[in-house]
Amino acid sequence: MSEVLQLNVDGLRPDASREDAGIDSLAVVELSLVLKQHHGMEITDDELFELATLAEIVTLMEQRKRTAA
Template sequence: MYEQLKAIMVDVLLLDADSVHPDATLEEAGIDSLAVVELSLVLSQHHGIEITDDELIELDRVTDIAALMEQRTGL
């Protein structure tokens, strides 16, 4: 799930690929409040994964987002 998340972050949110790694904090990865909203929309509309922007902003690291994605998809 992490690789799918990284692809979204780099290709859709246009974040720096070198900054997006599992242990990166959201800030280190370049995820600001606008990116959180956009990520929530992309996950919902294009991947069928319902995670609100409020839930995303509460997470600490990129790996936490990937784990929540896995949980929500039942993988």
């Protein structure tokens, strides 16, 4: 996620919000598209907007990766 969105991960914690990490609404849409196109994960931008923390986003990505495999 940090590579796709070009995030500076220094000092970020799993409980950081999207906003704290610098992930705005455009970045959420971009992340959703990249996950589908490059990783075969179906995660909609609406689903990502419902998640409050980076840890929740990563957990969902891990779940979808397991089901996509």
